[in-house]
Amino acid sequence: xxxxxxVQDIIAQMEKIAPQDLACEWDHVGLMLGDPSAKVKGVxxxxxxxxxxxxxxxxxxxxxxxxxxxxxxxxxxxxxYQSPKGAMIKRxxxxxxxxxxxxxxxxxxxxxxxxALATVLGLVMQINLVGVEVGLCGSVGQESITLxxxxxxxxxxxxxxxxLLNTDKDKEVSRVFVQGGAFExxxxxxxxxxxxxxxxxxxxxxxxxxxxxxxxxxVIVAGHEVTERIVLPSLKEQLLRKxxxxxxxxxxxxxx
Numbered sequence: 001x002x003x004x005x006x007v008q009d010i011i012a013q014m015e016k017i018a019p020q021d022l023a024c025e026w027d028h029v030g031l032m033l034g035d036p037s038a039k040v041k042g043v044x045x046x047x048x049x050x051x052x053x054x055x056x057x058x059x060x061x062x063x064x065x066x067x068x069x070x071x072x073x074x075x076x077x078x079x080x081y082q083s084p085k086g087a088m089i090k091r092x093x094x095x096x097x098x099x100x101x102x103x104x105x106x107x108x109x110x111x112x113x114x115x116a117l118a119t120v121l122g123l124v125m126q127i128n129l130v131g132v133e134v135g136l137c138g139s140v141g142q143e144s145i146t147l148x149x150x151x152x153x154x155x156x157x158x159x160x161x162x163x164l165l166n167t168d169k170d171k172e173v174s175r176v177f178v179q180g181g182a183f184e185x186x187x188x189x190x191x192x193x194x195x196x197x198x199x200x201x202x203x204x205x206x207x208x209x210x211x212x213x214x215x216x217x218x219v220i221v222a223g224h225e226v227t228e229r230i231v232l233p234s235l236k237e238q239l240l241r242k243x244x245x246x247x248x249x250x251x252x253x254x255x256x
Contacts, residue, residue: 003245007064007098008036010043013242014066014102017235018112022105024133029105032071033089034098040064043239045232046251047225049099053251054091060249063097066235068113068228070101106231107134111238113180116231120157121200123176129194132187135179137194146170147198147218154200160226166209166219173197173218180227183208191217202227229253 011031023029042062046053049071057065080086092099107113114136118126123138140150148170155163177196179187183204191199192215199217202224209219232250239248 005040005243005246006036007031007034007038007040007100009243010040010064010066010239010246011036011100013239014100016242017238018102018106018109020102020105022108024104027104028070028073029101029103032067032099032101033092034064034100038063038096038098040098040246042247042249044249044251045235047229047232047253049088049092051088051091054088054095054097056249056251057097058095060247062247062249063095065092065097065099067099067101068103068106068231070103071099104134106235107180111234113228113231114178116234117178117180117200117227118176120230121154121176121178122157123178129177129187129190131190134184135177135187137175137177137196139174140176144172145174147173147220150176150198151220154220154222158222158226158230160223163223164221166213166221171197171218176200178227180230181224188212200227225253 020029040063042060044057044060044062044065046065047068049065049067053065079089081090118136118138122141124141126136126138129137150173151163151165175195175197177191178200181202183201185208196217198220200220200222202222204219204221212219236248236250
């Protein structure tokens with residue numbers, strides 16, 4: 001007989017992997033929809049709750065979706081079934097699918113988003129920079145690589161459709177800062193002090209890209225989704241080590 005797991009069992013393991021107290025104050029994480037005491041038939045890991053993700057969950061027989069981006073972020077004042085959000089809520093309830101989200105707590109966690117990103121890019125000597133809340137710093141795993149070569153590596157390793165750079169001047173790079181998803185500009189002064197050569201992130205505002213170029217720091221913008229979805233296979237492995245009989249599927253998402 002296979003072991004039975006309940007929503008609260010998966011929540012308990014997620015709390016060990018990405019404790020909720022790591023989340024930023026403004027964030028909203030945890031159980032978004034469902035019943036902690038419900039039996040789990042299967043889990044789908046995804047960045048977001050979308051109709052395509054719900055389709056996949058129904059197809060796989062998964063009744064728990066774990067997302068990175070919170071399904072509910074802003075308060076809801078009504079649930080109108082004709083709206084895109086309301087229609088998804090209706091589908092989830094009709095299919096008895098529960099939703100749990102781990103956002104900035106998964107960004108910051110050991111073996112979280114940024115460690116997965118740094119590791120897949122081959123960065124060694126990974127460290128947290130003092131005062132920088134989200135992101136990791138590391139060194140390229142070879143003696144010499146140029147910015148343009150490293151940008152090609154980022155595109156290849158993440159499988160995205162392309163990358164955007166803030167400079168057309170090539171140079172050797174060694175010290176790399178990674179922050180999956182949206183870049184937090186509060187870290188810019190500290191990154192300058194840390195003498196970072198290049199930042200890899202999912203998205204960054206234009207004027208911050210210009211500011212960093214003037215400071216001699218290159219930026220590689222690889223796409224919000226591809227810099228975060230890299231954590232999903234790692235999250236699957238971490239859950240399976242604790243819940244070995246649990247059916248888990250990774251939703252592939254897009255190639256943005």
